[in-house]
Amino acid sequence: MLSGLGPAEELKRHGLYVRQDIPDVAKILQDHFGVDFTMAVNRPSLNQKLRPHLAKLLGWFEYNCLGSRPVAISLNQGGDLINSHDRQHIPDLHLYFSPLRY
Numbered sequence: 001m002l003s004g005l006g007p008a009e010e011l012k013r014h015g016l017y018v019r020q021d022i023p024d025v026a027k028i029l030q031d032h033f034g035v036d037f038t039m040a041v042n043r044p045s046l047n048q049k050l051r052p053h054l055a056k057l058l059g060w061f062e063y064n065c066l067g068s069r070p071v072a073i074s075l076n077q078g079g080d081l082i083n084s085h086d087r088q089h090i091p092d093l094h095l096y097f098s099p100l101r102y
Contacts, residue, residue, distance in 0.1 A: 004016060006025040078096065079096035
C-alpha cells in the first residue's frame with residue numbers, strides 16, 4: 001500500500017498519499033507458512049549434487065556452456081492458486097512445489 005493504491009481511509013490513517021482508492025486491496029492478505037517434506041529417494045537430490053564446491057562449478061559450466069541442468073531449472077517447479085472452500089469466489093491459497101530447500 002506504500003504505492004498509494006488501496007483503501008483510502010487506511011492509507012490516510014498511515015499518512016500515505018492516496019493515488020487510487022481501491023477498497024479490496026490487502027483485504028484478505030495473510031502471512032504464509034511453509035511445510036517441508038523430506039523423502040528418501042534412490043538418486044542423489046539436487047541439494048546433494050550441488051553441495052560440494054566442485055559440483056557448484058560443474059553446475060555453472062553445464063548451465064553456461066551447455067544450457068542444461070541442474071541450475072537451469074527454476075526453484076519453484078509448480079504452483080497454483082486455489083480456493084480453500086466452495087463459498088470462496090477468489091483464490092485464497094497459494095501452493096508451490098520446489099525440488100530444493102531454501
